[in-house]
Amino acid sequence: MKSNRSGFTFDELIAGERPEEFIESAQPFMKLMMQYQCAMLEVQTKFEVLNTELSMDSDRNPIESISCRIKKPMSIVEKLKRKGVEVSLSSIEKNLHDVAGIRVVCFFPKDIYRLAEKICSQDDIRLIEKKDYIQNPKPNGYRSLHLILEVPVFFADEKKWMQVEVQFRTIAMDFWASIEHKVKYKKDIDASTSDIVEKLRGCAESIHSIDLRMQEISECIEASN
Ligand SMILES: Nc1nc2c(ncn2[C@@H]2O[C@H](COP(=O)(O)OP(=O)(O)OP(=O)(O)O)[C@@H](O)[C@H]2O)c(=O)[nH]1
Ligand SMILES: Nc1ncnc2c1ncn2[C@@H]1O[C@H](COP(=O)(O)OP(=O)(O)OP(=O)(O)O)[C@@H](O)[C@H]1O
Numbered sequence: 001m002k003s004n005r006s007g008f009t010f011d012e013l014i015a016g017e018r019p020e021e022f023i024e025s026a027q028p029f030m031k032l033m034m035q036y037q038c039a040m041l042e043v044q045t046k047f048e049v050l051n052t053e054l055s056m057d058s059d060r061n062p063i064e065s066i067s068c069r070i071k072k073p074m075s076i077v078e079k080l081k082r083k084g085v086e087v088s089l090s091s092i093e094k095n096l097h098d099v100a101g102i103r104v105v106c107f108f109p110k111d112i113y114r115l116a117e118k119i120c121s122q123d124d125i126r127l128i129e130k131k132d133y134i135q136n137p138k139p140n141g142y143r144s145l146h147l148i149l150e151v152p153v154f155f156a157d158e159k160k161w162m163q164v165e166v167q168f169r170t171i172a173m174d175f176w177a178s179i180e181h182k183v184k185y186k187k188d189i190d191a192s193t194s195d196i197v198e199k200l201r202g203c204a205e206s207i208h209s210i211d212l213r214m215q216e217i218s219e220c221i222e223a224s225n
Contacts, residue, residue: 032089033070036100038153039162040068043102043119050118058222062111064171067103071096097129097148098165105174108215109134112145112168119149119166126150128163134173140197141204142177144169172207176200 044066051063071079076096080087085095092099106112112134120127129148137143145168150161169177180200 028089029073032092033099035153035155035160035162036070036164038155039151039164040070040100040102042151042153043100043149043164043166044068046119046122046125047102047104047115050115054114054118059225060107060218062106062108062115063104064107065105067105069101071099071101093163097163100162100164101167102164103167103169103174105169105171107171108218109170109211110215112170116145116147116168120147124152126161137204137208139201140180141201142180143173143204143208144177170211172211176204176207 047063047066051061055061076092076099077087079096080091083095085091104112104115106115116130119125126149127147128150129146131146134143134145147166147168149164149166151164152159153162183196183200
């Protein structure tokens with residue numbers, strides 16, 4: 001994305017000096033984002049179908065909520081720069097696996113593993129990467145199961161395999177992660193000295209044990225039905 005076909009630099013284009021060229025040069029980027037959006041919809045629908053079907057087994061939905069997002073252009077550029085790779089369309093597809101993101105918030109840890117197993121066993125899904133931060137939490141206490149999936153999307157004139165990142169969390173893990181995410185963006189908190197980091201790690205442990213206790217209670221209720 002250094003320069004477009006007319007040879008203008010993106011700084012010139014973004015500065016608004018050449019709006020037509022800017023719009024023309026933005027088209028391929030917008031097309032790629034549209035393709036990620038479609039892939040995200042495909043995977044979101046798969047989870048909605050699973051949620052509806054699995055709720056018949058136990059009379060409860062395994063999924064509490066699903067949220068989706070397409071990574072913002074500035075966040076894409078910043079991540080590419082942080083990784084030290086080229087800022088270009090092909091580099092986005094090669095180096096970023098989370099442009100299309102889905103967060104599946106579940107009631108209990110066992111729901112997470114069940115859904116992950118079910119989605120991965122579908123024959124149009126390719127599992128590219130799995131990171132289990134529930135079994136192996138991050139040093140800060142972060143827990144979630146991350147999958148990078150590839151799904152075929154049928155566009156008008158082509159079939160294209162697109163990557164989608166899926167983050168599975170319990171409601172409690174999601175609560176923790178949303179607070180912790182805010183800390184990361186507060187530049188005035190020194191992560192190495194602040195006791196907030198230690199307190200958050202402690203909360204992550206408590207949240208995990210509460211998740212397991214609530215799961216046990218739910219199993220007792222289900223067994224008595
Ligand atoms: N709140 C919170 N979110 C996290 C944390 N770690 C990861 N995430 C989320 O999960 C996403 C992917 O994290 P990882 O699977 O560890 O991937 P990564 O090593 O950061 O980098 P890539 O694989 O290049 O995306 C991040 O972009 C965040 O949205 C964390 O410590 N706290
Ligand atoms: N897979 C996902 N599904 C749904 N929401 C997500 C997903 N990944 C990130 N988000 C949310 O999207 C928002 C923007 O996140 P963004 O992609 O800019 O950065 P990030 O994922 O937090 O970090 P990084 O740029 O290092 O990957 C945040 O609120 C984040 O929690």
